[in-house]
Amino acid sequence: MNFVEKTPIGIYTFDKDGNIVDKKLFSKNVKEAIESFCLSNAEGMQRFAAKQFRIIAKENFVSEEELNEFLCSFVIEISKKNMVGLIGKDKLLVHAINAYDEVEKQINIMEQRLSEWYSLHYPERKVNADLVVRYGRRDNMPGFSDSTGVDIDEHDETILRDYARTVDVMRTELTKLRAYIKDMAKSIMPNTCFVIDPMLASKMLAMAGSLEKLSRMTASTIQLIGAEKALFRHLKKEGKSPKYGIIFLDARVQSSPQDKKGKVARIVAAKIAQAVRIDFYSKRNDSERLEKELKEELAKI
Numbered sequence: 001m002n003f004v005e006k007t008p009i010g011i012y013t014f015d016k017d018g019n020i021v022d023k024k025l026f027s028k029n030v031k032e033a034i035e036s037f038c039l040s041n042a043e044g045m046q047r048f049a050a051k052q053f054r055i056i057a058k059e060n061f062v063s064e065e066e067l068n069e070f071l072c073s074f075v076i077e078i079s080k081k082n083m084v085g086l087i088g089k090d091k092l093l094v095h096a097i098n099a100y101d102e103v104e105k106q107i108n109i110m111e112q113r114l115s116e117w118y119s120l121h122y123p124e125r126k127v128n129a130d131l132v133v134r135y136g137r138r139d140n141m142p143g144f145s146d147s148t149g150v151d152i153d154e155h156d157e158t159i160l161r162d163y164a165r166t167v168d169v170m171r172t173e174l175t176k177l178r179a180y181i182k183d184m185a186k187s188i189m190p191n192t193c194f195v196i197d198p199m200l201a202s203k204m205l206a207m208a209g210s211l212e213k214l215s216r217m218t219a220s221t222i223q224l225i226g227a228e229k230a231l232f233r234h235l236k237k238e239g240k241s242p243k244y245g246i247i248f249l250d251a252r253v254q255s256s257p258q259d260k261k262g263k264v265a266r267i268v269a270a271k272i273a274q275a276v277r278i279d280f281y282s283k284r285n286d287s288e289r290l291e292k293e294l295k296e297e298l299a300k301i
Contacts, residue, residue, distance in 0.1 A: 005049040006042040008033060008074045009057055014048040025060060030073045037078070090211040093184050097202040100177050103170060110167050118160065121149045129171070132164035191275035194287035195294060196268065200249050204272070207246070215280035222276075223247055223269035247272075252298065260301055267297045 002021055003014045010025035026033040045053060054067075061067040111129060118127050122138035124147055135141050136157045138149065152160070178199070185198035189211060192201045207225050208214035214222070226245030243262035247253060247269055256264045271294045278286050 003046070003048060004042045005044065005046050006037060006040045007045055007049050007053055007057075008037060008071060009060055011040055011042050012049055012056065018048045018052070020056065023056075028060070028070065030070065030077050033074060034078050088188075088211065089184065090188050090205060093181065093188055093202055094206045094209070096177065096181050096184065097199075097206045100174065100181060101203075103174050103177065107167060107170050107174060110163075110170070114160075114164055114167060117163075119149070121152050121156075121160075122147050123149050129164040129167035133161055133168055136161050189276060189279040190285065191278045191287050191290060192272060195271050195275045195290055196247075196250055200246065201272075203246055203249075211276070211280050215276045217273065217276075219266070219270040219273040222272050223265050244269075256301075263301050264298065267294070267301075271297075 001016050003016075005012055005014065008026070010023055012020055013022040015021050026036040049056075057067050061070065114129060114132065115126065118132060122141065122144075125138075125141065125144075127141075131141070137152060138144050138147055181202050182193075182198040185202045185205075186193045189201060189205070195201075196204075204222065204225050205211060205214055208217065217225075224242060224245045225247070227242040244253065244265040247265050248261075250265075250268055252268060253261055253265045271290055275286075275290055278284060
């Protein structure tokens with residue numbers, strides 16, 4: 001019985017006593033050696049190659065220093081090769097949804113500032129960025145007759161409109177970002193996005209950190225994503241046990257009667273757990289079955 005093992009310098013065949021029966025050496029060029037190493041189906045260094053490696057390597061390298069230099073470069077390059085593709089697109093989605101939340105929060109702050117700012121000029125009417133960009137001064141607003149607000153000059157109006165225009169541009173970019181997130185979420189976790197809204201699925205993914213981490217979570221953990229502070233308070237006996245986290249944003253949970261919200265959240269969370277595992281491990285399309293089972297389970301409540 002022979003044993004075939006691969007090493008960074010080549011593939012060796014050993015007999016049962018550990019004697020070399022045959023060998024196929026790789027190139028001394030590190031990148032070419034790595035390609036040959038990765039293409040080989042032989043096992044890595046096991047019982048014989050590991051014990052004799054330094055000995056069998058001497059015939060291919062003129063010195064111990066040359067061998068060490070080759071092995072150092074080999075390890076670095078193969079580590080780089082293995083890192084390629086290790087970070088999946090789910091990480092891109094995590095940053096995208098976090099960016100969306102940050103931009104949305106900033107827009108809300110800026111719109112509130114604009115509203116308070118413009119109200120000094122025209123307190124009788126509530127305006128948004130679009131109205132300020134379109135009409136500017138209160139005198140140009142549809143239906144304007146009189147106001148107790150402070151008058152503004154041309155320079156004041158220009159600054160207000162520029163600020164409002166910035167808010168409008170950010171709102172447009174937020175819409176584009178939302179579309180991007182939805183499309184990417186449906187691509188990365190199609191079954192999960194069939195069970196819940198893609199934006200909610202993305203928020204859960206971001207809070208979990210990655211699709212792999214989310215796939216390892218139990219249904220009860222998924223149900224409480226976003227409710228960590230309430231859970232810690234409960235564990236310290238400073239509050240009630242939370243029934244749900246951001247899963248509350250799901251329309252089925254929100255629209256259910258108060259005494260059934262917890263049960264609905266638990267059922268939806270269980271189906272999310274199934275969907276995420278399918279998306280991460282098997283990647284098959286099982287959306288129809290998941291939808292049918294979810295409807296049947298919710299109907300029994």
